[in-house]
Amino acid sequence: MASWLGFGGSSKKEDTTQQTSQINNNLGFDPSSISDVSSIISTPGGLDTSRLHPLAGLEKGVEYLDLEDENLTQLEGAQGLIPSRGWTDDLCYGTGAVYLLGLGLGGSYGFFEGLRNIPANSPGRLRLNTVLNHVTKRGPFLGNTAGVLALTYNLIDSTIDGLRGKHDAINSIAAGAISGALFKSTKGLKPAGIASGLMAGAAATWCGIKALLA
Amino acid sequence: MSADHTRDPCPIVILNDFGGAFAMGVIGGCVWHGIKGFRNSPYGERRIGAISAIKARVPVVGGNFGVWGGLFSTFDCSVKAIRKREDPLNAIIAGFFTGGALAIRGGWRHTRNSAITCACLLGVFEGVGMMFQRYMAWQNKPIAPPLPDQQPLQ
Numbered sequence: 001m002a003s004w005l006g007f008g009g010s011s012k013k014e015d016t017t018q019q020t021s022q023i024n025n026n027l028g029f030d031p032s033s034i035s036d037v038s039s040i041i042s043t044p045g046g047l048d049t050s051r052l053h054p055l056a057g058l059e060k061g062v063e064y065l066d067l068e069d070e071n072l073t074q075l076e077g078a079q080g081l082i083p084s085r086g087w088t089d090d091l092c093y094g095t096g097a098v099y100l101l102g103l104g105l106g107g108s109y110g111f112f113e114g115l116r117n118i119p120a121n122s123p124g125r126l127r128l129n130t131v132l133n134h135v136t137k138r139g140p141f142l143g144n145t146a147g148v149l150a151l152t153y154n155l156i157d158s159t160i161d162g163l164r165g166k167h168d169a170i171n172s173i174a175a176g177a178i179s180g181a182l183f184k185s186t187k188g189l190k191p192a193g194i195a196s197g198l199m200a201g202a203a204a205t206w207c208g209i210k211a212l213l214a
Numbered sequence: 215m216s217a218d219h220t221r222d223p224c225p226i227v228i229l230n231d232f233g234g235a236f237a238m239g240v241i242g243g244c245v246w247h248g249i250k251g252f253r254n255s256p257y258g259e260r261r262i263g264a265i266s267a268i269k270a271r272v273p274v275v276g277g278n279f280g281v282w283g284g285l286f287s288t289f290d291c292s293v294k295a296i297r298k299r300e301d302p303l304n305a306i307i308a309g310f311f312t313g314g315a316l317a318i319r320g321g322w323r324h325t326r327n328s329a330i331t332c333a334c335l336l337g338v339f340e341g342v343g344m345m346f347q348r349y350m351a352w353q354n355k356p357i358a359p360p361l362p363d364q365q366p367l368q
Contacts, residue, residue, distance in 0.1 A: 091233065091234075091237060092229075092230045092231075092232075092233035092234040092237065093229050093230055094233065095232070096228075096230060096231070096232030096233030096234070096236065096280075096284070097233070099232055099233065099280055140274070140277050140281075143277060143280075144273035144274060144276060144277040147240075147273070147276060147277065147280060
């Protein structure tokens with residue numbers, strides 16, 4: 001603009017030298033000295049991830065088990081052992097873990113029971129089948145029972161959480177008592193009461209373990 | 215295809231799938247066996263018939279679903295770890311192994327047929343999923359913003 005009006009030519013030249021030195025400072029190299037792109041890329045420090053975008057946190061690498069913050073549950077006291085996105089996560093993880101635990105315990109019990117019950121002087125195929133039959137009899141039975149109990153417990157626990165607006169040990173124990181009573185409700189009052197007490201105890205134990213680990 | 219960030223990372227997602235499949239089986243089994251027990255009971259005992267059918271059969275249905283889902287997830291994670299990529303072929307391979315593993319006590323022929331059936335089923339699922347994804351992408355395709363009305367030249 002200045003040159004167009006016919007004066008101030010010298011100040012413009014000063015301006016451009018200042019600009020180029022500023023650019024050199026920002027980039028770490030002199031753009032006018034570079035003729036092709038590959039030399040920029042191969043410049044050491046030219047493509048440093050921490051300098052490219054400091055806010056993106058690229059230098060931290062892959063973060064394991066890092067869920068989006070806004071997706072995590074905001075319920076008071078619900079920040080458990082693993083990040084949870086709400087009641088469906090609690091339900092799936094709780095049920096899956098308890099089911100697997102039951103399956104493993106029942107399966108190992110059946111395994112040893114099968115080992116004890118192997119008929120004498122039997123061929124190898126019969127031995128294998130005896131053990132497998134006992135494992136598949138005990139494992140799924142205990143796993144299914146434990147899984148159904150855990151499913152009921154988690155559903156009731158999440159419901160109470162939602163109603164009370166927070167997640168604590170009282171909810172867990174109450175949910176355990178209700179689910180135990182519901183599980184044995186067709187057998188009569190006394191078995192229902194016993195099952196209720198057992199489940200409440202199990203829930204209380206779990207809360208204690210969680211408090212110790214967290 | 216990039217990783218699916220709505221699901222948890224691999225080893226721990228097996229627990230989630232176990233529980234999710236088990237819950238699905240239990241809830242679906244409650245409806246199924248409730249109706250079945252209700253219909254197959256004599257008049258006057260229909261409610262108790264439905265409840266006893268649910269009590270007897272639903273845990274088994276849930277367990278079958280859960281074991282299938284958990285095994286599938288385990289194989290899916292293993293295949294992902296070995297192949298180091300995520301594509302529809304993973305699910306098909308995992309389905310093949312799942313079907314085979316669940317039928318392994320029925321003899322070689324049964325195992326083979328079950329594995330192939332399961333792989334085909336998973337292939338169909340993946341195909342339908344990809345078609346659906348395509349359709350959604352087509353529906354949400356970027357549209358050029360409407361041009362502003364041209365002013366008449368003066």
